[in-house]
Amino acid sequence: MSEPKNIVDLVHGLESKDPISAAAGESKVLTPENLVGVPMDDTKDKIVAQLLANVASTNSWYPVKLPSRGSLYSNFDSDSVEVKPITYAIEKQIRHSIKAGNSNVVDLMLESCSRPLPVDVLTVPDKLFLMYKIREFSYGSTYPIVSVCKKCGAENSLNLELSGIKVKYLEDTYEEFCTMELPDSKVTCVIKPLRSADITELAESKDANEGLLEHIVSINDIKDRMIISKFIEKTTIRDVSHVREKLFSQSYGLDTKVNYFCDDCTHKNHMELSFSEHFFSAS
Numbered sequence: 001m002s003e004p005k006n007i008v009d010l011v012h013g014l015e016s017k018d019p020i021s022a023a024a025g026e027s028k029v030l031t032p033e034n035l036v037g038v039p040m041d042d043t044k045d046k047i048v049a050q051l052l053a054n055v056a057s058t059n060s061w062y063p064v065k066l067p068s069r070g071s072l073y074s075n076f077d078s079d080s081v082e083v084k085p086i087t088y089a090i091e092k093q094i095r096h097s098i099k100a101g102n103s104n105v106v107d108l109m110l111e112s113c114s115r116p117l118p119v120d121v122l123t124v125p126d127k128l129f130l131m132y133k134i135r136e137f138s139y140g141s142t143y144p145i146v147s148v149c150k151k152c153g154a155e156n157s158l159n160l161e162l163s164g165i166k167v168k169y170l171e172d173t174y175e176e177f178c179t180m181e182l183p184d185s186k187v188t189c190v191i192k193p194l195r196s197a198d199i200t201e202l203a204e205s206k207d208a209n210e211g212l213l214e215h216i217v218s219i220n221d222i223k224d225r226m227i228i229s230k231f232i233e234k235t236t237i238r239d240v241s242h243v244r245e246k247l248f249s250q251s252y253g254l255d256t257k258v259n260y261f262c263d264d265c266t267h268k269n270h271m272e273l274s275f276s277e278h279f280f281s282a283s
């Protein structure tokens with residue numbers, strides 16, 4: 001095979017002395033219609049490859065710099081990972097999963113379209129960032145959303161440019177464990193931030209404090225689990241809310257705040273971007 005061919009060349013080529021026609025049999029003219037039923041062999045692979053000549057990039061991996069700069073992963077010495085667009089086959093798999101009641105659609109997609117870090121160990125800001133990048137590479141940068149004006153209730157259609165969302169990278173001085181003073185007890189509490197797998201566990205946990213406890217490293221330097229557990233049970237709800245809030249807030253990652261003026265009443269709306277499983281479909 002010398003020069004690239006389009007589909008018209010291909011079909012013509014099959015009628016001539018092209019190596020493809022030699023493999024498929026000289027007498028039969030192969031058009032896309034009568035290819036149905038022909039076994040998947042080398043010939044078909046070649047034809048498929050030709051048909052995909054202009055979309056070859058969908059199978060390429062693209063490097064992206066993580067908001068954490070890769071510094072929160074053990075045995076990982078890069079600031080970047082790779083992502084690739086969702087193919088039809090992966091999308092089909094995701095739709096299947098939704099129908100089967102799998103709520104972990106995002107993880108499934110990340111497993112297929114990002115490497116080499118396992119989904120479970122990703123920090124929450126990195127995970128969110130990778131989801132946006134995969135969406136961008138798969139369906140383009142424009143992401144249409146509808147937002148209801150908080151003042152007049154009018155629906156506003158917005159086109160968000162995913163490539164334009166700012167990323168705040170982790171600072172050099174960042175300490176993975178977060179230290180805070182609790183508002184009522186005034187004790188010093190140290191927590192370790194959530195990873196992707198923790199979010200699932202927290203969501204599934206029946207006892208709201210159970211998952212929380214695992215992320216408290218110490219209280220006034222005391223690390224005894226029993227003491228920490230009893231303290232959380234007995235302290236005020238304001239203290240517990242404070243821990244919870246800090247656990248979910250992150251100092252780095254995508255800036256998902258969006259401001260827009262309402263088309264109807266010109267009220268300035270502030271919204272936080274959120275997503276559903278539909279985030280990963282074209283519409």
Ligand SMILES: [Zn+2]
Pocket residue numbers: 149150151152153154262263264265266267
């Ligand atoms: Zn309005």
